[in-house]
Amino acid sequence: MSTPVTLTALLYGPDQTGLVARVAGWIFQRQGNILHADQHRDREAGIFFQRIEWEIAPGISANDEEKAFLEFSRNVIKMQARIADSIHRPRVALFVSKAGHCFHDLVLRWRAGDFPCEIVAVVSNHLELASVAQSYGLPFHHFPIFADTKVAGEAAQLALLNELGIELVVLARYMQVLSGDFLEKFGRPVINIHHSFLPAFAGGRPYHQAHARGVKLIGATAHYATRDLDEGPIIHQDVARVTHRHGVEDLVRKGRELEKMVLAQAVHWHLENRVLVYGNKTVVFD
Amino acid sequence: MSTPVTLTALLYGPDQTGLVARVAGWIFQRQGNILHADQHRDREAGIFFQRIEWEIAPGISANDEEKAFLEFSRNVIKMQARIADSIHRPRVALFVSKAGHCFHDLVLRWRAGDFPCEIVAVVSNHLELASVAQSYGLPFHHFPIFADTKVAGEAAQLALLNELGIELVVLARYMQVLSGDFLEKFGRPVINIHHSFLPAFAGGRPYHQAHARGVKLIGATAHYATRDLDEGPIIHQDVARVTHRHGVEDLVRKGRELEKMVLAQAVHWHLENRVLVYGNKTVVFD
Amino acid sequence: MSTPVTLTALLYGPDQTGLVARVAGWIFQRQGNILHADQHRDREAGIFFQRIEWEIAPGISANDEEKAFLEFSRNVIKMQARIADSIHRPRVALFVSKAGHCFHDLVLRWRAGDFPCEIVAVVSNHLELASVAQSYGLPFHHFPIFADTKVAGEAAQLALLNELGIELVVLARYMQVLSGDFLEKFGRPVINIHHSFLPAFAGGRPYHQAHARGVKLIGATAHYATRDLDEGPIIHQDVARVTHRHGVEDLVRKGRELEKMVLAQAVHWHLENRVLVYGNKTVVFD
């Protein structure tokens, strides 16, 4: 007997009486079995959010069920919906520059089975990580982009992402700003790790800024990349304690740990369809 | 127009297909509006758990609705259920001995509006906190219980709890073991704070034990009191870092902070009907 | 036999070879016994910092020894120094407005023996906390300061602080900006608690700002007040995790816990002479 297929839907829209019952009723009626359902009401904004995960009846097509659910949510309950099934493993590209800590960490977790996805490409503006990518058996694509070649370079990157059917880009300390144009044309999520507790120390050299200000905690922030640098919806943040004993070098070293943990957690939640974006915020159903 | 009454139910029992839909359907049909619903499946044990909070239709009796829901859960879906409404504020007794930190903390939070309950009695085996209880306007009851007067003493305590209609006892560093007999006769929840990270350092003088072992973290554990001392279902735990610089006195001082925070959080969750006990564990819907 | 008197010195200045040995040698030669010594070198800036605590020989005057040490540090090793003895308990004024959580917390810790100081005055621009101050036996001073009476009001406050010999002001959620003029004339340390993780969300209504940005952690920062609001040297910071479930009200409630803990810790370190300010930063010898 095969493992049952599960669907996960993320829904949101104007709050109405009976939403939980109607969604649960629709699933029940089609002989689905709800495994988890988590909902949230933003009372100030009058918005209802739900993540619901269910097993579909045996022998039924997951694709058909997904279409039916999207139709139900659009036409009957009038909610924005996104849906994913447990068969499909999203295709992911990692963007890196020179620093390898997040890259190694993500690949090792992926190989340990932590991430339900396929990492199919490593994209870089430098060559430092080419050989380790290859030692992991991952195709490495080099795009040495400079100010005057940015338009052409991004076009080439986009062509590659399209050709490979990439559904998620993870910026694993990719030290080059993606243009708003690139993000728009790609049209799919891009997760970035910023090496500070945003909104503190946005912009460049955040550990230097933190050291100069004499803060007692440093942070890292994983967020979706948007046209406005460092302003995208925050998925996850964490901090670590520092003291006067820590020079900038130490902040960088401690920060690497944070960056790895925070980025890995954000990617994990994203791949488990736990992150719902609305406006400039996220609802994380963890 | 009056604030709508909300009910909160905690349910558990053998897992069955369609439970979420059936509970949501029952509420919807009676024109209730679900505010929050959180469920959990223990797949190993095959048990389903749910916390569900909803507004009842205007003009309906909360009591009637509660009875109807309990009947539905018992007879139709065959689940264990507990229900509470937003009108009733449980009557609470604080048990204390000499140390005042948890006592002050709970009372100040209660006066700041953090705890939806009525603190109606302070019970102690010592006199140290009599005057501060009185300065808070709280009746203080002194039961100087010794080994040879324990049976009579506990009987007198029980009589007081019954007379006052106490629905929750909080042991705010009450340094005397309640007998299994007392707990059984009282028959309602008793929350205790143990000053270690259970199951490490159960029993007496846990900070001395922790210091002797040279641990690098100390802890505190809030749990429901049961016949087996320090073995009851854990509600909440937390830890704080210690170093070789901390003597036993420092552990005690740092521990006070932990005890306050951990006990207050456990009481808060209990009063918001977020804690479901099954076997010797809890499900905390936070 | 009496407890020996201990002195604690905080030193800093240009780094030179042999500083540890020279300070230790000076103390040893005068039959002092070093209990703790902690030093730090800021290699980038070429500055040496030290906190050193020692018992003076029996029968010697603490005052004379303090003067001798300050002379030694000024003239012989050319370091900036501050010194305190274990006999003197600094006189402290708490400034409050309407919110009582930090106020209660500080006073209860003080009464539990955690703070080696004398709290001798409560100063407020409101009347809300007058009766609780009195119930703790603390003199309450009301200065209802408005924009057009600020100069006169601050002058009256300064007169009181001078009259009472106040050595430390703690702003326990005092919701009024002290002018640079006031700080300069007072000339002694003023510790403030800001309800955000500075430098994020400086200025007013930080929890509203944090909620609007959708951060996943909120913070609190204790710092010395300076002429530039929210820019003074940071003593301590901490954060707590929040989610989409937390509205602004919840952030405020969670933030109160942080504010209490962070402010109490900062005051504690200050009173134990563990905080050395240089430039706009602190070295905390914890």
Added chain:
Amino acid sequence: MSTPVTLTALLYGPDQTGLVARVAGWIFQRQGNILHADQHRDREAGIFFQRIEWEIAPGISANDEEKAFLEFSRNVIKMQARIADSIHRPRVALFVSKAGHCFHDLVLRWRAGDFPCEIVAVVSNHLELASVAQSYGLPFHHFPIFADTKVAGEAAQLALLNELGIELVVLARYMQVLSGDFLEKFGRPVINIHHSFLPAFAGGRPYHQAHARGVKLIGATAHYATRDLDEGPIIHQDVARVTHRHGVEDLVRKGRELEKMVLAQAVHWHLENRVLVYGNKTVVFD
């Protein structure tokens, strides 16, 4: 001009007046320059502990200076001492079994320059990690030890460790108990990672134990291995929050993160000569 050589000494012994001054004086007199000095008094036990790091005068032999210091501490101040210099990089063997998470983590940190040591051997009772060890260029030694071959197997391991001049063994989730005999004959430190918050859940399958007890935090503990399993001096511990949602598998997955962080930190402190063992405890000068 060459970088100056630094020495780091760890000292302890009966407390006496003037120890800080005498040690600092000895160094000063030989034209050394103290970089850091950290000391601790265990007042209950009357023991003094110190870690002191200094640059020796240019042109002087580090070895001679080390010998002179050990003689001084033994004969003049009568303290137990251990000393290390900044030139020597200790030779380390990693012991592993099947799980690779700690192994990868340690090797990647080492390659990133975080650990001042030479990893010269990987020892395993299984073959699972042979190829990744080789891909890192690390010699892999397979000792398939069973109950009836333990004596011979450990003898062979010891012979290898001696031959390679191993100065530290790190048990990176090596799932076989080292005999007391082995530890004694090896005679050098062995760091182990236990996957629980000791002393809770000592022994086998700690995550299963933790899950059965319903704890709200899981932990990991790095300690020096001793004849008494799970009873050795604790170097570092940390915890992570778990809820009813986490099954045993999740605890294992979350635990892997903790194990990596806690073991890496302990190894780091050990290699920086920050850990002083006395009795069954450690003093960690961090």
